[in-house]
Amino acid sequence: MLGFGGIAKRLFGSSNDRYVKGLNPLVAKINAFEPSIEPLSDADLAAQTVKFRARLAEGATLDDLLPEAFATVREAAKRALGQRHYDVQLVGGIVLHRGEIAEMRTGEGKTLVATLAVYLNALSGKGVHVVTVNDYLASRDAEWMGRVYKFLGLTVGVIVPNIDDDTRRAAYAADITYGTNNEYGFDYLRDNMKYSREQMVQRPFNFAVVDEVDSVLVDEARTPLIISGPTEDKSELYLKVDAVVKTLVPEDYEIDEKQKSVILTEDGTEKCERAFEAAGMLEGENLYDYENTQVVHHLNQALRANVIFRRDTDYIVRGGKVIIIDEFTGRMMDGRRWSDGLHQAVEAKEGQAIQPENQTLASITFQNYFRMYPKLGGMTGTAATEAAEFFDIYKLNVVTIPTNLPVKRVDVDDEFYKNAEEKFKAIVRTIREASAKGQPILVGTVSIEKSEMLSEFLKAEKVEHVVLNARYHEQEAHIVEQAGRLGAVTIATNMAGRGTDIQLGGNFDARVERELGDVEGFEREAGIARIKAEVQAEREAVRAAGGLFVLGTERHESRRIDNQLRGRSGRQGDPGFSRFYLSLDDDLLRIFGQQSMLSRMMNSGLEEGEAIVHPWISKAIETAQKKVEARNYDVRKQLLEYDNVMNDQRKVIYDQRQDIMDSDTVGDVVVDMRHEAVNLIVATSCPEGTYPEQWDVAALTEATQGTLGVDVPIAEWVAEEKIDQEILVERLIAAADDTMAAKAAPLPPETWIQIEKNFLLQALDHHWKEHLATLDALRQVIHLRAYAQKTPLNEYKSEAFALFERMLGTVREDVTRMLANAQFNMQAEEDYPPLPDFVTTHIDPLTGGNDAFGPRGNLPAGALAFAGSATAALTEVSDEELADWNRTVSRNATCPCGSGNKFKHCHGNLARV
Structure with a gap:
């Protein structure tokens, strides 16, 4: 029986349904512009961008321009790509523009949807970032969707590893920039280690659209981005x-x-x-x-x-x-x-x-990085299960967009077996039967090891198949494009196939590109017609066989990943089928499941090889998944709570650095630091409320010479009859100011200003680096305070604040000492100090591997020269040997060529080979 809430939902629809319905009048406005925009010539259509920008300059808002701008993008996409946005895609574009998450099923064209909001927001000239999950998708989408933007007169840049700062700066200066979350984050950190605005590559943040937003802002947010460099030798301390x-x-x-x-x-x-x-x-x-x-x-x-x-x-x-x-x-x-x-x-x-050991030079979490964008939107096939986290952390609402055509996929209940061996036998049997009738099958596994285990079972049964793993995203995309062909069997981990549709009968465009290549003229036209007929005939045969069969070999710890796998089938009204196969040996059930209940069900007279299907099992599995999701959310939340403490301090340091770089002169800052240093020196050696005969004259003299660089008769001053701390401070300030003025006098004013800036920035960077190391160490031990009935997070906040205050005091003293004791001449260098050698780290929470590889690489210090040069020579290897390595060598293993680098950064690096 339905409760009041259920009856209300049945009558009025859910809040999501009402929100989407409320966007229909705006969609109608967009459609109303189509008749007037369709007849425009290519030149007139491109001129729309100039008109829109002129209206913005006159005071119009982006919301005012939205209907006509969306209609313009739709027409440009028809001409540049041969694709017209559906009405539901227009709804998705509006949601993105409003800074929300559009949940759209696989195959609904999220990549095309992004062009609407991206174009509209790029009109302001402040730059739009499109964030993808890997370098291949960044390059592909920049080229593919770039045709629409360039058609309309906008510029497009792409950020990938192994490009120099000038190329990066040009890419960020473009109206629209594509790149990965890692590259954007590392560029932000690197920019805040530089010594002038001219060296920085990023512009102020404006608007970002995050593709696969659940992967970027939830899964990968469990680990921070870290830039580190080698520390000074601490061997003695360890010993x-x-x-x-x-x-x-x-x-x-x-x-x-x-x-x-x-x-x-x-x-x-x-x-x-x-x-x-x-x-x-x-x-x-x-x-x-x-x-x-x-x-x-x-x-x-x-x-x-x-x-x-x-x-x-x-x-x-x-x-x-x-x-x-x-x-x-x-x-x-x-x-x-x-x-x-x-x-x-x-x-x-x-x-x-x-x-x-490597010492942290800079770090940031994805949560704190992406919260710096004034406006943030995202899209994915699966976000509803994490809606609470998206709102709590990022203040992002999740809007579920209806599909263009009704979903015909059939999702049946899970089959449950006693052990893994029985489960795999049943899976192989099902695959053989489905493949025999021509139904393509996508088999989802939770790890590469499970993929290989299943592959061995299939080889033994002589079932032809393809195994996908996370080695090369580009190869994944090409294989997934053809995974919908008649009788195809594709095994994929949860990382595989993102960003590429599985089209029944195969991907027409991909086949044309691969089979016809550079063929032109009549021969190309005939080839296109042949491939089109073959794909169409095969598509009908696959539909008749039941569409794509998605077979899950076990449940993932997150319901979202299961939904992503299921979502590969039933795109754009196609038929489809999905089922998961489980056993008591599965990691999820073994660690988090209700073992007693499951064991009783398994031992209730179940024969060998027999499966059980029951709603209780589905309920128990969902409960286990919720446990893991809650635990992972706690991990991310705790990481963020601790990083928030550092983030407040990071903002202060980075803002100070930028103020120093932007200021015409920093003389006032340096003078204030020098005066505060004098006050501290006097307060330390001549405590308030003491008499001159109690003062530590020797320490005061030493500090005055060492920190201020002045040689004054301290002992004589102290012996004077009416001396006090205030008079002492005034005399020392006057002496220190005169000494620095004498040092600066021979140098051109602009040279002296640059020297002061460099000293300030170097002191800030040095002590910030040391402060980060101390905070890292404090973070490792602070949990022990719980034994004293204290809250570790509160203790961390308190001590981090005290450490930060002490660091700022040390910076003031150091800048004063360095300037006082440095020797300058007319040929004083104005060059900026070189950036330190560093390595970038981002641990992939799914694989445990380091998936960061920026322009200076994810390499040991000795290999930095190799990473920094785009033309560094690789050892000669035959094509046969390289092909063998690609099959057998793990991406994170040492390259067999003997370079000492990881395979993915040497002969396994697609960008170089």
Whole structure:
């Protein structure tokens, strides 16, 4: 029986239905312009852009222009692409323009929808960013949809790895810029490490459209973007801390093997405090004072290295190196290193040479990056299950757009088997039967390993198939384009096939491009007609066989990914079919499922090979998925809460840097810093309320010479009868100002201004880098405050603020000291200091691999020269050998050529080969 809410929904529709219905009058206005725009010549249609911009300059708003602008884009798309926007696509465009998320099913033409909102917002001249999930899609969409924009007189740029700053700057200066979330984020961080506006590549943010918005803003938001560089040598520190840890006995700590963590007891803490104090490594009275944050961090890592990590189990020592052993495969992971100083702690434990760790130079989460855009829109096939998170974090509403044609796909209940072997046998049987009648099948797996396992089963049964993995997005797209052909069997992980439609009978455009290539004239026309007839005949045969069969080998931990897989079938009114096959061995059910209930059902007289289908099972699986989704949301939310603390400080530092770069002069800032430094020096050596005979004259003299660079008779001043702190400050300020004026006098004013700017920026960058390292270390240990009944996040906020205040004071003192003691001449260099060598990191939460590779690369320091040169020579390899490597070598493995680089950055890099 329906409740009141159900009756109201039946009568009036859902709030989403009412919202979409409310857009129909606007769609009618757009359609009303079509008769007047269709007759325009190409030149007149392109001239619409000039007219729109003139109206904007006269005071019109983008909303005023929307109906006519959308109608103009629709007509341009007809002429440039041969595609006309459906009315539901116009609705999607309006939703994007309003800064909301358009949830549109696969095959509804999201890529084309984006052109509407992107064109309209690009008219302002402030730039629009289109964000894609990989470099291939960025390049493809920039070229493909770029035809529409260029037809209308707009410029288009694309940001991909391995391009120089001048090319990037030109791409960002275009009206519309395509690129990946990684590239945009890293460019923002790199820009805020530069020394002048001219060096920066990005413009102020305006509007962004995020394709596959759930993947970018939810899945990948679990890990931040990090730019790091090698630190100074800390070998001595690791060795000292390791020596202290080796004096501890089992009673001094408690071990949690499940979490792979170890915590000092009270006695252990006291013992470490005494040892560090004796070694002169302790500041203050307590080990856990924030001055000792770095020492505590290294202590925790040394404890884990000595107590938790075992030689020949977690790692081996070979050739003077500590090599990680993968806990799942048992293989050596040569070249991979533990982070946060753990690897160095193990090296110290084993007495091996300690390699320098990378130190964070800049970092940001995707949440905080994308929240900087004044307006943000997104599109995806699956966003409704994460609607609450989109609103909580980004203030984005999710609007479900109806399909152009009714969905005919049949989604049947899951089949449940006792174990994985029975499940795979049933899957192979189903695939053989469906393929035999000509029905194409897309088999979805949750990991590459499961894909390979199923592939072995199919090979044994002699079933022809293609296996897709995440190695090359470009190859994926080409295979997926033909996955709808008669009897085709395609196995894909959850990463595969994004951005490409599976069209029944095959993709006509892709076949023309591949089979006809450069063929021209009559021969090309005949070939096109032949391919068109073949695709049409095959499409009808596939429809008769039931359309695309989507077969899931297990449920993903997120309902959204399951819906993405199902959404591959039943596009544009095509028939389709989907079913998931499950077993008790599936990771999701094994870890999060209601084992007792499932086991009872499995043992209730079920024969071997027999499946069970029951609504209870679907309910139990959905409950397990909700548990995982809630846990992952908590992970992302916690990451954001901690990053918000750093984000406030990041904004202050980045705003200060930009103010320094934009200012005509920074003399006032430098003078204020110098005066504050004088006040601090005097307050330290001559505390308020004390008499001159109590002042520390020696320390005051040393600080005056070291920090201010002035040599004045401090002792004589202090001996004067009417001296006090205020008079002392006035005299020191006058002396320091005179000294700096004398230094600046021989240099041209513009040279002195540039010198002051460079010193300010270098001091800010240096201390911000050190501050980030301290915050990283604090973040690792702050959870221990929970044992004292304190909230770790509040403690982190409090200590981070105190550390930030202290950092700003240190910056003031350092700038004063550097300028006072530096030697200048008439030939003083005005060149900007070079940027440090750095590596970029973004850990893919699905694979655990590093999917960041910018212009300076995701490479060890020694390989930076290779990464920085677009023309660096590769070792000669035969085509046969390279093809073999492409089949057998993992993207993240070391390249077999012996370069020492990862395969994906060497011979496996499509951009270079």
